[in-house]
Amino acid sequence: MWLEEIQTQFVRDRMQETSFVRRGYINDLYLIEQLQSGRNLGMAFHMGRGAQKLYTRYPAEAECIRLEIREGQYVDPARFTAEHRQLADAWVVRQRARAAAERRVDARERAADAIEHATTVQQERNVWRQMGGGL
Numbered sequence: 001m002w003l004e005e006i007q008t009q010f011v012r013d014r015m016q017e018t019s020f021v022r023r024g025y026i027n028d029l030y031l032i033e034q035l036q037s038g039r040n041l042g043m044a045f046h047m048g049r050g051a052q053k054l055y056t057r058y059p060a061e062a063e064c065i066r067l068e069i070r071e072g073q074y075v076d077p078a079r080f081t082a083e084h085r086q087l088a089d090a091w092v093v094r095q096r097a098r099a100a101a102e103r104r105v106d107a108r109e110r111a112a113d114a115i116e117h118a119t120t121v122q123q124e125r126n127v128w129r130q131m132g133g134g135l
Contacts, residue, residue: 002027002030003015003026003030005030006026006030006033007033007037007069008033008065008068008069008074009068009074010029010061010064010065010068010074010075010080011026011029011030011033011065013076013077013080014026014029014061017077028054028057028058029058029061029065031050031054032054032055032058032061032062032065033065033069035051035054036062036065036066036069036070037069055091055095059091059092059095060080060091062091063090063091064080
C-alpha cells in the first residue's frame, strides 16, 4: 500500500495534520516523493502534465520534499509554515529560469531550422534552374 511507502518525515508530518477525507493531498505529496527519488511512475505520467501539475499545485511542499530527499534537510512543521511563501517563491524562480533556458534553446533550434530550410530552398532553386524550370 502506498501509505506504507512514504519516505520523508515531511510528508508524515503533513499526514498527521490532514484528515482522511483529504488523503488525496497526501497521495499527491507521495507522488512528488516518488518523482524526487527518481522512481518510474510511468512514461505517460512523466511525459504528460501529471508531474508538472503536482509541482505547480504544491511548490512549497515539492521544495521541502526535494530538500529532504536530495539534500537530507528536514523541514519541520513550524519552518514549513513560516517559510511556505519563501520556499514557494524559490521554486517559482527556478521554474522561470528553467523556462527561460528552454525558450533560448527553442529559439536557437528555430533559427537553425530556418537556416537549414533557406539552404534547402536555395539548393532546390539552383537545381530547378539547371533543369530548365521557370522562375
